[in-house]
Amino acid sequence: MKTNGYYIKARLFPTILTSIPILSLYYFGFSEKLIEFMTFLEGYKWASDITLSIAIIYFLAQINRFISKELFQNLFFKEELNMPTTNLLLNSDTTMAKSIKSQIVQKIAADFNILLLDSNSENHNGEEARKTISSAVAQVRNATRDNSMLLQHNIEYGFVRNLIGGSVLAAITSVFNIFLFQYTFSNPFAFKLNLVLLGIYILPILLSKFLISRYSKYYAKILFEQYLKK
Incomplete structure (x- = not known):
């Protein structure tokens, strides 16, 4: 499997950070029962040398x-049509100076x-204006x-966005673990650990709109600045 800087920093790192509840579930709950099965599977290589753990x-x-x-992202921006990269080039948006926007256009x-x-056409058909800008x-x-x-900046935005997505799965797993280690596999340490993890992973979810909006705006500004320099 080929990797690059974006994949490692924006996709792999958030996955590792949000996989702790799943690892705790395996380590504290099912390691003894699954270790022989996992060892057996990991002894075989899949296509393109992809092992089970990598898969x-x-x-x-x-x-x-x-x-x-x-x-x-689609909830906040409705795909590309409402992202900052689109909004900044609308005539009605005043974030950028008119002279800079004119140069970009x-x-x-x-x-x-x-x-x-132009402004008149945009006012009469806002959706078409957004679609044209998106293209x-x-x-x-x-x-x-x-x-x-x-x-x-694209890596930073991707990291934050994927961390938020991973936090959803991590939070759900943490809730499952809390009940599991409280009532099924009684383990006070694992219970407290997942309680703390739940609080940690809920935070980026609660701040998701702020974080995604902030980092996407940073990316949009840098995109147009670098494009003008090209």
């Missing part, structure tokens, strides 16, 4: 990404032959794909 981590990374993108027209709607932003991203500064 599980990859699977959890995909779940975290799905939850963070489909549940949180002109550069987009020159580079990609995409004409963004233009996709081209801007492709044009700045190799920019190291932009990649760093």
Whole structure:
């Protein structure tokens, strides 16, 4: 399995940080019963030298990404149409200076032959204006794909977003563990550990709107700054 900086920092690291409740469930609850079975499975290599442990981590990374993108990002932004990368180029948005926005709009027209709607057209058809901007932003991203500064901000946004998605699964697992270690496999330490973990993982969920909005705005500003420099 090929990896890169984005995958390791934005997907793998959040998965590791949010897998602690699952590891505690295995270690304190089922390790004796599963150790022989897991050892047997890990003795075999899968296609492309993917072991069972790597496959599980990859699977959890995909779940975290799905939850963070489909549940949180789409909930707050309705896919691309309401993300900061779209909002910043709306005529009605005053975040950027008009002169800077005008330079971006002109550069987009020159580079990609995409004409963004003017103020009157935007007022009459806001959705079409957003769709046009979204298409233009996709081209801007492709044009700045190799920019190291932009990649760093993209990693930061991806890390935060995927950490929030992973925290949902981690919180659910922690709740399950709390009841399990309280009533089924009585273990005071594991019970307290998962109680603390539940509090830790609930925090990014509660702050999800603030975190995703803040980091996505950082990314959007850097995207257009670096695009103008290109």
